[in-house]
Amino acid sequence: xxxxxxxxxxxxxxxxxxxxxxxxxxxxxxxxxxxxxxxxxxxxxxxxxxxxxxxxxxxxxxxxxxxxxxxxxxxxxxxxxxxxxxxxxxxxxxxxxxxxxxxxxxxxxxxxxxx
Amino acid sequence: xxxxxxxxxxxxxxxxxxxxxxxxxxxxxxxxxxxxxxxxxxxxxxxxxxxxxxxxxxxxxxxxxxxxxxxxxxxxxxxxxxxxxxxxxxxxxxxxxxxxxxxxxxxxxxxxxxxxxxxxxxxxxxxxxxxxxxxxxxxxxxxxxxxxxxxxxxxxxxxxxxxxxxxxxxxxxxxxxxxxxxxxxxxxxxxxxxxxxxxxxxxxxxxxxxxxxxxxxxxxxxxxxxxxxxxxxxxxxxxxxxxxxxxxxxxxxxxxxxxxxxxxxxxxxxxxxxxxxxxxxxxxxxxxxxxxxxx
Numbered sequence: 561x562x563x564x565x566x567x568x569x570x571x572x573x574x575x576x577x578x579x580x581x582x583x584x585x586x587x588x589x590x591x592x593x594x595x596x597x598x599x600x601x602x603x604x605x606x607x608x609x610x611x612x613x614x615x616x617x618x619x620x621x622x623x624x625x626x627x628x629x630x631x632x633x634x635x636x637x638x639x640x641x642x643x644x645x646x647x648x649x650x651x652x653x654x655x656x657x658x659x660x661x662x663x664x665x666x667x668x669x670x671x672x673x674x675x
Numbered sequence: 676x677x678x679x680x681x682x683x684x685x686x687x688x689x690x691x692x693x694x695x696x697x698x699x700x701x702x703x704x705x706x707x708x709x710x711x712x713x714x715x716x717x718x719x720x721x722x723x724x725x726x727x728x729x730x731x732x733x734x735x736x737x738x739x740x741x742x743x744x745x746x747x748x749x750x751x752x753x754x755x756x757x758x759x760x761x762x763x764x765x766x767x768x769x770x771x772x773x774x775x776x777x778x779x780x781x782x783x784x785x786x787x788x789x790x791x792x793x794x795x796x797x798x799x800x801x802x803x804x805x806x807x808x809x810x811x812x813x814x815x816x817x818x819x820x821x822x823x824x825x826x827x828x829x830x831x832x833x834x835x836x837x838x839x840x841x842x843x844x845x846x847x848x849x850x851x852x853x854x855x856x857x858x859x860x861x862x863x864x865x866x867x868x869x870x871x872x873x874x875x876x877x878x879x880x881x882x883x884x885x886x887x888x889x890x891x892x893x894x895x896x897x898x899x900x901x902x903x904x905x906x907x908x909x910x911x912x913x914x915x916x917x918x919x920x921x922x923x924x925x926x927x928x929x930x931x932x933x934x935x936x937x938x939x940x941x942x943x944x945x946x947x948x949x950x951x952x953x954x955x956x957x958x959x960x961x962x963x964x965x966x967x968x969x970x
Contacts, residue, residue, distance in 0.1 A: 607906035623882025635913030
């Protein structure tokens with residue numbers, strides 16, 4: 561099993577996580593994915609990747625270090641993202657009742673291992 | 676039944692929870708099968724009530740069916756979810772134009788042009804509406820009607836019972852306007868209110884070295900609301916509510932006081948993120964009240 565698959569395995573085991581994927585932050589291409597039916601991986605990768613890129617620039621503009629974790633919270637769930645080394649980003653789509661705290665910890669740990 | 680409609684029908688039957696209803700209803704609408712298109716769109720809307728695409732599609736179908744008040748409501752719903760959705764802005768502009776409300780039509784087209792400057796059809800529509808508007812004002816003795824939809828010249832085709840969609844962004848406040856919306860909030864530091872064009876409306880954001888970064892950050896946040904709305908819409912998550920960023924030297928929270936503004940709250944990393952979210956929500960309420968005063 562590749563490092564990316566191992567990372568996805570850990571994240572998708574968290575209750576409420578509908579899917580996770582590793583994508584290239586620069587162009588939004590999916591490197592690996594584990595998604596439930598109905599979750600559009602390519603859209604998630606492209607949109608989350610673009611948003612994370614903008615937020616990295618925002619943090620830079622504010623004179624701060626780049627974000628290690630991002631949560632986009634919506635009415636019926638959240639998109640979580642953890643930038644990784646090598647221009648990758650680990651993304652998870654979670655439902656409204658997901659254990660976001662646990663998903664965050666798993667993602668931060670997994671992102672650090674995706675070197 | 677054409678091949679594409681058969682394929683889409685099969686896909687929707689196999690994946691009833693998918694977004695295939697959008698393509699199928701649109702294909703039916705284009706073929707003039709409006710009743711079937713409406714049925715498919717309504718079915719999809721019941722599963723995705725927070726999806727602006729679905730409301731936009733429903734509005735187009737209702738418009739084709741001649742139910743203009745219904746179309747207005749559906750486009751207004753789409754704009755509540757995604758305030759910069761050009762399809763809905765153009766649709767509502769069309770309805771206002773038909774109802775004789777040229778000013779309101781122009782306002783909506785201008786917002787659409789801001790959202791999608793590359794769409795030539797919007798620029799063309801603006802030229803046409805302005806030209807027609809001038810021609811009407813020369814022909815009439817009375818001044819143009821007010822902005823209320825109820826004052827439409829043709830009640831049968833006007834969305835008279837519908838509420839107006841979200842307002843057009845107002846100009847920036849000037850020195851004569853009320854002070855900072857955050858003056859009484861935790862010293863008002865590290866809170867920035869930004870308009871849809873990436874301009875700072877209020878607040879300040881000093882960097883750790885003390886340099887003011889509010890304008891630079893505001894510029895980066897132009898369009899972030901639209902981008903977040905697109906992401907949550909396409910993933911079926913509904914309207915976005917907040918964005919939190921954790922970095923090793925700070926916690927940031929972005930919220931949306933109104934459809935056209937975003938507010939950024941920044942705090943040291945030692946303050947728990949959940950507390951920064953509460954602070955941002957409080958600041959958003961203050962910003963909303965302040966915007967109502969200065970408009």
